Amino acid sequence: MHIADGILSGPVLLGGAALAAGGVTLGLRKLDYERVPQVAVLSSVFFVASLIHAPVGPASMHLVLNGLTGLILGWAAFPAILVALFLQAILFGHGGLTVLGVNTLNMALPAVACYYLFRRSARRAKSAAGAFGCGAAAGGVAIALGALMTALALLASGEEFKGPAIGMAGAYLPLVFIEGLLTGSIVVFLRRVRPELLDTPLAGQMIEEVADA
Amino acid sequence: MPKERLGFKRCAETALLSLLALAALSAGGKQALAHRVNIYAWSEAGSAIRGEAYFPGGGKAKNATVEVFAPGGRKLGETKTDDAGQFTFQARYRCDHKFVANLGDGHGATYVLKADELPAALPALSGTTTAAEGAEPQPKPVGPQRAAAAVPEAPPSEVQRLVEQAVSRQVVPLRRQIRTYEEKVRFRDILGGIGYIVGLAGIVFYFKAAAKAGTKRKQ
Numbered sequence: 248m249h250i251a252d253g254i255l256s257g258p259v260l261l262g263g264a265a266l267a268a269g270g271v272t273l274g275l276r277k278l279d280y281e282r283v284p285q286v287a288v289l290s291s292v293f294f295v296a297s298l299i300h301a302p303v304g305p306a307s308m309h310l311v312l313n314g315l316t317g318l319i320l321g322w323a324a325f326p327a328i329l330v331a332l333f334l335q336a337i338l339f340g341h342g343g344l345t346v347l348g349v350n351t352l353n354m355a356l357p358a359v360a361c362y363y364l365f366r367r368s369a370r371r372a373k374s375a376a377g378a379f380g381c382g383a384a385a386g387g388v389a390i391a392l393g394a395l396m397t398a399l400a401l402l403a404s405g406e407e408f409k410g411p412a413i414g415m416a417g418a419y420l421p422l423v424f425i426e427g428l429l430t431g432s433i434v435v436f437l438r439r440v441r442p443e444l445l446d447t448p449l450a451g452q453m454i455e456e457v458a459d460a
Numbered sequence: 461m462p463k464e465r466l467g468f469k470r471c472a473e474t475a476l477l478s479l480l481a482l483a484a485l486s487a488g489g490k491q492a493l494a495h496r497v498n499i500y501a502w503s504e505a506g507s508a509i510r511g512e513a514y515f516p517g518g519g520k521a522k523n524a525t526v527e528v529f530a531p532g533g534r535k536l537g538e539t540k541t542d543d544a545g546q547f548t549f550q551a552r553y554r555c556d557h558k559f560v561a562n563l564g565d566g567h568g569a570t571y572v573l574k575a576d577e578l579p580a581a582l583p584a585l586s587g588t589t590t591a592a593e594g595a596e597p598q599p600k601p602v603g604p605q606r607a608a609a610a611v612p613e614a615p616p617s618e619v620q621r622l623v624e625q626a627v628s629r630q631v632v633p634l635r636r637q638i639r640t641y642e643e644k645v646r647f648r649d650i651l652g653g654i655g656y657i658v659g660l661a662g663i664v665f666y667f668k669a670a671a672k673a674g675t676k677r678k679q
Contacts, residue, residue, distance in 0.1 A: 251496065280668030287661035289655045298645060299496060309495045330660060334653040339645055341496050385663035396567060411564025420566075 248311055248419070249335070249350055251295070252343030263400065264268055264348025266328065269436050270358050275455040282323065285444065289316045289455035290327035293324040294334055297341055308422045311323035314389030315430045317358025317368055318382065319437075319444055324358040325351065338454025349400050357392035369434055370445045378438045379431040389421040474522055497521050497567040500639060501559050502578045505625050507551045513541050513561045513569070516643040520545025521563055529558040530585055554582040 256298075278286065296310040317324045329351045336342045343351050365388075369381035394416045401412040437444050477605075481662030506531050513521035528536040536557065551557065572625045631640040 248566070249495070253560070253570070254562060254566060254568045265542040275530075275664075278664070278668065280665055283661050284670065287657050290657050294653050294657065295650060298650070300495070330657060331653075334656060336504060336647040340651050401564070401566060402587050426508030428641075 248354060248398050249332075249342035250346050250353075250397065250400065252345050254404065255346060255400060259400055259403050260345060262348060263350075263352045265344075267325070267348040267351040267355070270322070270359070271329055271354065274293050274320075274322040277320070277322045278326075282287075282320075286320055286327050287321050289320055289324075290331045292316070292386060293328055293333040296334055297339070301422070307337035308419070308425075309425065310429070311354065311390060311393065311422070312357040312386075312426065312430070313354045313393060314361050314386035315382075315433055317354070317355070317361045317389060318385045318430070318434070320358075320415045321362040321366070322359055324362070325355040328355040328358065335392060353396040353400060354393050356396065360392060361389045364388065369438075375438065379435045381431075382434025383427035383431030387427035387432075390419055390423045390426050395442075406420060479550065493604075497561060497563060497569050498639070498643065499526070499559055499569040499571045500559045500635070501549075501557070501571055501573045502635065503543065503551070503573065504548075504628060505577075505621050507579055507582055509551050509557065509573060509578075510550045511549070511559055511571070512544075512546050514545050516640070521561060521567070524561050524563050527560045527562070529560065530558050531558075534585075551582060553576050553585040554578045554580065555585040 255381040283450075293312055293316055296312040299310045301308055313324070313328065316327055320327055329347070330355070331351050332342055332347055333344075336344050336347065361384075365381045365385040369378055369385070372378040372381055397411040402409060428439060434445070461466075477564070495668045497513055497515055499513040502508050504510050511526070513524055513526065520543075521541055522545060524545075526539050526541060526549075528538065528549055530536050531554070537549065537553070538666065539547045539549045541561075549557070555575050557578075559571045559573065560568070561570070565667045591662060633634050
């Protein structure tokens, strides 16, 4: 899901950077200072996740964990993922710096989508199984959307990417399941140990969400 | 369920414990390697260049297109990796060769093979200043029984070719070892990254708290 430098075309890089900048600004504005430790932890988890390889068939895929990040942080996933991607590019050579905006957008936008789709049901889950289901859905959907956006970014850069881009997107299917399982388990664990992580919304969220808590 | 304030202390406790756990987990992973493609090349006997495109975590880049550029962006040619991730390219000029691998799925890498790794017998690239400077020393006679090759521009003697082959056989695996060593993700990199994040969080904390104190004072 990390695209390297020198592959995408200029317009795609600029467009992605602009959209990512917008997302990051929104995320920072919505951030209550009490939530900053959480953002730091999830950013670190995301940062380290790409080092953890899950064997998938002949090759191995690395974890992304953008679903978990989005589920807990919401819009703050944008700055969290931006920082983590920046550090991955600088320290591990994984990804790239010119392509930072596009990569951030590809991974953080699905994260935010999962926040809006699954957060409420994860919070209101009446049983561990329910919480697991919501977490798994968030984890899986985030990967699927991320792979889709990565493929779109490649396709927008040139017609010659068509075959490999589609192949790449398909290769992420096993990871959808792996991350689904992992995110589901983590959500169940958090629900038991630190339920307030899922309870309290970020400052500035919809009033309706708070009222029906 | 009443809306509870998170409790700053509990939040920070959780954060600290999680970071410690994370650091501990990362330390255990000896095989930590970044997921990216790498490419490198070396010059073989004659004017052939061989190379390999691979993933540091294991796995080769199969059937990947590798484009070759001269300094200044002029395209010298193209080649493809085989099932073992290896490729060959015939050098026609003695200039820096830039190998660019593009796997099409977002992975890509470049490697520049320096001009002085190529045999001096090759002509310089027209219109560039990277021509072989001056004369390469004459091929030295090796072994008392062999006569040296006549002139520098002549194709290398059999002995020279054998020597180059033998040296290459020793050096190429060594380079591979060095490269693997360089690619390993160090624990200190992980720790540094996490430390950077914690520091950044502290700065954000300061500004957010200052803003909050500012609004409180105004009330």
